[in-house]
Amino acid sequence: MLEEYWTYILITVAGFIATDFWRWLGVLAGNRLNEESEALNWVRAVATALVMAVTAKLIVFPTGVLADSPLWLRLSAAGIGFCIFLLTGKKVAIGVIAPIAILVAGLFLLKA
Secondary structure (H helix, E strand, O other), X not given: OHHHHHHHHHHHHHHHHHHHHHHHHHHHHHOOOOOOOHHHHHHHHHHHHHHHHHHHHHHHOOOHHHHHOOHHHHHHHXXXXXXXXXXXXXXXXXXXXXXXXHHHHHHHHHXX
């Protein structure tokens, strides 16, 4: 019976070692960090820059279905969505849903 599930067990163990182990180690080490330290500010800045770089890449050089949408629509959805995010008190859920809704509406109108 173990042979049938060996692949799943291996994926689970490898996934745990690759991700969860380091997350728990970060939690343990992070409890000792000063949240206002320059090192942590630098880490936050790098993490934010990486997220924004991936987001910009997805907007400017999309793949899949998103590649069929015009650049102006993707840029407009991102810009308007960001403004809505700021106007609603920086609520992340609204900041994610708004540009998606704008993009879907724009694609629907372009197909019609």
